[in-house]
Amino acid sequence: MRALAVLTVALPLASVLLAEAPFYSAASIVNAADNQPAMLAPNTIATIYGKNLAFGTKAITPDDIRGGTLPIVFSGTGAQVLIGSWYATLYYVSPTQINFLVPPGLQPGTFNLYVLVNGSAGPPIPVQLAAASPALFQLDAENAVATRADGSVITPAAPARPGDVVVLYATGLGQTTPPVVYGQLPTQAAGLAQIGDFSVLLDGLPVDPRAIAYAGIAPGFAGLYQINLTLPGSTAANPELRIGLAGLLSPPGLRLPVQP
Structure with missing residues (x-):
């Protein structure tokens, strides 16, 4: 009878634990810049969507960065992201979403990704890492995030002009020189290691x-890259904007607000 009583208690408990395990899929792991599932790259800001991903909600604050070291867990949330044998540093966690940084020390290849909540692991998802996974951050569904040299945001209501210096913002541009240090907030500029293979395309040209x-790290922002660009004098109105690295292009469709 005692064994039956234990079993009667254990079965509902197991059901509760199973129901609360983190859940996500390959399709719900995306590049944070364009929100599209694709190959990731070292030092890329990425997002996981799912269920039961954390006990609570927390976004990174300056107090979470101690001695320049980025957190791999937020107190009280229980959430961690493991890629291969590396813990990812975190930007934001909630029960349905985690924003994290792919460890910069990883090399291209396939690695299992897990979300752990208080040590309880979700399903292993094979994640393909490439040398680069270029993506531009979006102002809205149609336009890329861009600023002028003075920091003012370029918008359809306040467009850039041909000849202006503009700053574009991206993630997924891979290794830099000098290399990014795992877990550390970058404090100085570091250009793309493959700068000779980098390109900016306006209307496909x-x-x-x-x-x-x-083109390199944006100091003070882990996983964020900036591109400082002088727009050609021949730039047309609102050109399609893409960036490319190592034969890979950012997704089509985004535009840069420009009025000649």
Whole structure:
């Protein structure tokens, strides 16, 4: 009878634990810039959507960055992301979403990704990492995030002009020189290691590389890259904007607000 009583208690408990295990899928792991499932790359900001991903909701604050070290867990949330044998640093966690940084020390290949909540693991999802996975951050569904040299945001109501210096923001541009240090907030500029293979395309045409003053880490923001670009004098109105690295292009369809 005692064994039966234990079994009677254990079965509902097991059901509760199973119901509360983290749940997500390959289709719900996306590049945070464009929100599209695709190959990721080292030092890429990514997002996991799912259920039971954390006990609570927490976004990173300056207090969470101690001695320049980024957190791999937020107190009280229980959530961690493991890729291969590396814990990802975290930007945001909630029961339905986690924003994290793919560890920069990983090399291209396939790695199992797990979400752990208080040590309880969700399903292993094979994640393919490429050398690059370029994606531009979006202002809205149609336009890329871009600023002028003075930091003011470029919008359809306040467009750029041909000849302006603009700053684009991206993730997924891979290794830099010097390399990014795992777990550390970058404090200085670091250009793309594959800068010779990097391109900016306006309406499908590559911009003269000499117009790209800088492409690399945005200091003070882990996983964020910036591209400082002088728009050609011939830039048309609201051109489609894409970036490319190592033969891979950011998704089509985004535009840069420009009025000649």
